[in-house]
Amino acid sequence: MDATALAATIDHTLLKAEAPAAGIDGVCAEALTHGFASVCVNGVFLPRVVGALRGAAVKACAVAGFPLGAMKPTVKAIEATSLAKDGAQEIDFVAYLPALIAKNHAAAVEDFLQVTTNVRSVSRDIVVKVIIESAALMAGVDEAEGEARIAVACAAAAESGCDFVKTSTGFHPAGGATVPAVAWMRKHAANLQVKASGGIRTRDDALRMLDAGADRLGCSAGVEIVSGADVPGGAAC
Numbered sequence: 001m002d003a004t005a006l007a008a009t010i011d012h013t014l015l016k017a018e019a020p021a022a023g024i025d026g027v028c029a030e031a032l033t034h035g036f037a038s039v040c041v042n043g044v045f046l047p048r049v050v051g052a053l054r055g056a057a058v059k060a061c062a063v064a065g066f067p068l069g070a071m072k073p074t075v076k077a078i079e080a081t082s083l084a085k086d087g088a089q090e091i092d093f094v095a096y097l098p099a100l101i102a103k104n105h106a107a108a109v110e111d112f113l114q115v116t117t118n119v120r121s122v123s124r125d126i127v128v129k130v131i132i133e134s135a136a137l138m139a140g141v142d143e144a145e146g147e148a149r150i151a152v153a154c155a156a157a158a159e160s161g162c163d164f165v166k167t168s169t170g171f172h173p174a175g176g177a178t179v180p181a182v183a184w185m186r187k188h189a190a191n192l193q194v195k196a197s198g199g200i201r202t203r204d205d206a207l208r209m210l211d212a213g214a215d216r217l218g219c220s221a222g223v224e225i226v227s228g229a230d231v232p233g234g235a236a237c
Contacts, residue, residue: 003226004035006206009215011061011090011195012036012222015170021048028052030223037216038090042066043083050087059127061090064115067169069094069131073114080115084122091119092129092166092195092218095153100137103152112160120161129164129195129216130157134181135174147184154188164216165189168198175199179212186213203228 012031014023024045031039031053038059039049046062053060064080065071073096080091093115099107112130119126132153138146157165165185167177176198185194196209197218206217206225219225 001207001210006203007034007036007222007226009210009217010036010206010222010225011038011040011092011197011216011218013040013170013197013218013220015040015042015063015066015220017042019045021045024048025052028058031058032056034223034226036222040090040092040218043079043086046083046086046088059089060087061092062086062088063169064091064093066092066094066131067171069096069133073111076111077114077118080128081118081122084119084126088126090127090129091115092131094131094169095133097133097136100132100149100153100156103149105152105156108152108156109160112156112162116161127163128161129166130162131166131169131197132157132185133169133172133174134167134185135176135178135198136172138178138181139174143180146181147188150181150184151188154185154192157189158192162192164193164195166195166197166218168218170198170218170220172198177209177214179208182209182212182214200225 014027038061040061043062050060062083065076096111137149177196193215195216196214
């Protein structure tokens with residue numbers, strides 16, 4: 001895969017709590033230079049990103065319920081709806097993990113629907129990605145149970161009208177994207193797209209995730225990935 005095609009799969013990400021406005025301007029400039037799919041930021045910076053990317057093919061993306069997903073579904077929906085009104089073209093929101101760990105399909109659908117229904121009332125064109133923290137779903141259980149939890153998450157995402165299932169926030173101590181998680185998501189989310197995020201630091205990492213079935217990658221090391229450079233000390237995604 002050449003650098004241009006690889007760049008088109010990457011959501012160029014800056015989600016650190018201490019990120020300054022100048023850093024946001026920098027990732028927007030990098031995204032425009034390299035042709036990344038989107039710039040993904042915390043909501044406070046969304047208007048800045050929308051302005052910087054206006055008229056470009058690069059999309060403005062923001063996160064909701066980030067990084068825990070552990071608020072009332074209505075509160076998560078209010079945040080996501082606010083992002084939609086601020087011009088987000090893509091929204092990545094965090095699932096309520098206890099519902100997925102318990103394989104409670106109905107509770108997961110209720111959580112997801114709050115976001116999708118309210119966001120789509122603003123615009124039906126907004127791409128919605130649900131973050132399921134696949135590493136947390138797989139932690140401490142055998143492969144069959146881990147896959148079963150991911151399958152429930154994927155089924156709930158499809159039923160509630162999400163466009164993507166996404167592996168990770170990149171902030172959970174259980175870890176980020178793995179090849180098995182992406183492969184299971186691809187298997188159980190046949191009608192959805194899959195985003196791998198968390199710990200993708202090199203071109204080889206990126207290609208492994210794409211080969212496993214990812215359609216999109218969330219990376220803070222996007223520039224290094226497309227240029228084939230090493231990331232000193234590793235970069236969080």
